[in-house]
Amino acid sequence: MRITDVEAIVLRQPAVDERIADGSQDDLVIRISTDEGITGIGEVDSAPEAVRAIVHAPGSHAIAGSLRELLLGEDPTQVERLWDKLYRGLIYVGRRGIALHALSGIDIALWDIKGKAEGKPVSELLGGRRRDRVRAYASMLMPETEEEVTERVRALRAQGFTAVKLGWGPLGRDPDRDVELARAAKAAMDGGEVLIDAGLGYVADAKTAIRVARELERIGIFWLEEPFEPDEYEAYAELADAVDIRVAAGEQDTTRWGFRELLDRGHVDLVQPDVTRCGGITELLRIAELARERGAETVPHAWKSGIIKAASLHVNAVLPDALFQEYCVADTPIATKLTRERLPIDAEGYVAVPTGPGLGVELDEEVLARYRVD
Numbered sequence: 483m484r485i486t487d488v489e490a491i492v493l494r495q496p497a498v499d500e501r502i503a504d505g506s507q508d509d510l511v512i513r514i515s516t517d518e519g520i521t522g523i524g525e526v527d528s529a530p531e532a533v534r535a536i537v538h539a540p541g542s543h544a545i546a547g548s549l550r551e552l553l554l555g556e557d558p559t560q561v562e563r564l565w566d567k568l569y570r571g572l573i574y575v576g577r578r579g580i581a582l583h584a585l586s587g588i589d590i591a592l593w594d595i596k597g598k599a600e601g602k603p604v605s606e607l608l609g610g611r612r613r614d615r616v617r618a619y620a621s622m623l624m625p626e627t628e629e630e631v632t633e634r635v636r637a638l639r640a641q642g643f644t645a646v647k648l649g650w651g652p653l654g655r656d657p658d659r660d661v662e663l664a665r666a667a668k669a670a671m672d673g674g675e676v677l678i679d680a681g682l683g684y685v686a687d688a689k690t691a692i693r694v695a696r697e698l699e700r701i702g703i704f705w706l707e708e709p710f711e712p713d714e715y716e717a718y719a720e721l722a723d724a725v726d727i728r729v730a731a732g733e734q735d736t737t738r739w740g741f742r743e744l745l746d747r748g749h750v751d752l753v754q755p756d757v758t759r760c761g762g763i764t765e766l767l768r769i770a771e772l773a774r775e776r777g778a779e780t781v782p783h784a785w786k787s788g789i790i791k792a793a794s795l796h797v798n799a800v801l802p803d804a805l806f807q808e809y810c811v812a813d814t815p816i817a818t819k820l821t822r823e824r825l826p827i828d829a830e831g832y833v834a835v836p837t838g839p840g841l842g843v844e845l846d847e848e849v850l851a852r853y854r855v856d
C-alpha cells in the first residue's frame with residue numbers, strides 16, 4: 483500500500499469568538515489517501531491555517547522539507563519509521579511547534595490506516611487494550627459566577643458525569659474568587675470529583691499558586707492544572723514540592739524531550755499530552771512511559787471533535803494506569819457533529835473505546851463540507 487495524497491482541511495464555524503479558550507470553534511483535519519482506497523483521518527488542535535501551510539508547503543532542503551512530499555509514495559503502515567522521517571525532515575522548522583502539531587495529526591491518520599488495513603481497532607495494534615471503557619471527566623470553561631457554576635455542574639452531574647473540570651474564564655484574576663468558584667463546583671458535584679484548570683492564570687507566581695492550592699486541597703479538588711505559563715519550570719517545581727494536590731500540566735508541550743523538561747525541572751505530578759499536538763499516538767505512548775518512570779500519571783488533554791476523543795480513547799485503553807478521558811462538552815458543531823459516532827457516556831459516566839477498525843470513527847462528509855474553508 484502506498485500513500486497517494488495528504489490533505490490538510492481547515493474547518494471554521496461561521497462566527498468564532500477569539501477571546502474564549504474554546505478550540506472547537508475551528509479545526510484542522512488531516513486526510514491521507516492510499517492506492518488501495520483506504521483513507522485515514524487525523525486532527526490537529528492548533529492554528530489551522532498555519533498547520534495547513536506547513537503540510538502543503540513545498541520542501542526547501544534536507545531538514546526543511548515538506549510533510550506532504552515526504553509522505554507521498556510511502557507505506558502508511560510503517561508508522562514509527564515515518565514519524566522519524568518526518569521529524570528529521572522538518573527539524574529546522576519543527577521540533578516543538580506547528581510542524582510537530584502537523585506531524586501529530588498525520589501520525590493519527592497513519593494509525594487509522596494501519597488499523598483499517600488490518601481490520602483492527604488502533605488500541606489492539608498498540609499491544610492490546612487493558613480496558614473497554616474509560617471514566618470521563620466533563621471538560622468545560624469556568625463560568626463567571628458561582629450561580630452559573632452550580633447550575634452547569636449540577637446539569638453535568640445529572641447527565642451521569644462523575645467528574646468535571648472547570649478551566650480558564652475568570653481564573654487567575656482574583657485568587658480568593660478562584661477558591662470560591664471551585665468550592666461551588668465541588669458542592670454542586672455532590673461527591674463527584676472536581677478538577678481545576680487555572681489556564682496559566684498565576685503566570686509564574688508560585689507563592690499565590692501555593693496559597694490557592696492549599697485551599698483547593700482542603701475543599702478536596704482532584705488536581706490543579708496549568709497554574710503557570712508552560713516554560714516556568716521553577717515555579718512549577720516550587721508549587722509541586724510544596725503541596726499535596728496533584729499539579730498537572732503539559733497540554734502545550736510536545737515530544738518526549740519537552741515532557742522530560744516538564745517532569746525533571748517542573749516536578750509535576752501528572753502530564754497531559756494532547757495527542758493532536760504532542761507528536762501523535764506514537765509519541766504520546768513514549769511520553770506516558772517516561773512519566774511512569776518518573777512516578778507521574780498521564781491523562782491526555784482532549785478538546786476538539788470526535789477524532790481526538792477516539793484517538794485519546796485508544797491511548798487510554800492501553801495505558802497501564804489510565805485515570806480519566808477528558809470529555810469536551812462544548813456545544814459547537816465541530817465538537818458535536820464532525821464524526822458520525824458521538825461517543826456518548828454510559829450510565830456510570832464512562833465512555834467506551836471504539837471497536838471499529840482504525841480509530842473507529844468516520845467523518846460526517848456533510849458537516850465537513852458545510853464548515854470547510856477553502
Ligand code: MG
Nearest residue numbers: 679707708733
Ligand atoms: Mg487545560
